[in-house]
Amino acid sequence: MMQAKSDPLSQIIEAVVEMTLRRLIETGVTINRPRLVSVAQAGADLALSPSEIHNMVASGELQCVRHGRRMMVLTCSLDSWLERKKAEL
Numbered sequence: 001m002m003q004a005k006s007d008p009l010s011q012i013i014e015a016v017v018e019m020t021l022r023r024l025i026e027t028g029v030t031i032n033r034p035r036l037v038s039v040a041q042a043g044a045d046l047a048l049s050p051s052e053i054h055n056m057v058a059s060g061e062l063q064c065v066r067h068g069r070r071m072m073v074l075t076c077s078l079d080s081w082l083e084r085k086k087a088e089l
Contacts, residue, residue: 028079036065036072045078056081 039050042062053073056062063077
């Protein structure tokens with residue numbers, strides 16, 4: 001049974017959920033984000049070309065794992081790179 005919106009507990013819960021979602025959006029956190037993305041996906045995420053992503057991996061700016069010939073970039077590495085770039089501003 002749903003409680004009325006005027007119920008103080010419902011108001012608190014709604015406020016907490018709203019605040020949490022706002023913080024997630026502000027920090028760029030996404031739910032169920034994959035741990036690995038392709039080079040093309042990483043490039044699209046950072047608005048860079050796949051060749052630039054390859055160069056960044058080669059220079060150590062981004063971390064990747066390989067499976068056969070396929071290179072996959074760690075999304076936490078993309079996040080770290082973005083944070084470093086924002087700190088440089």
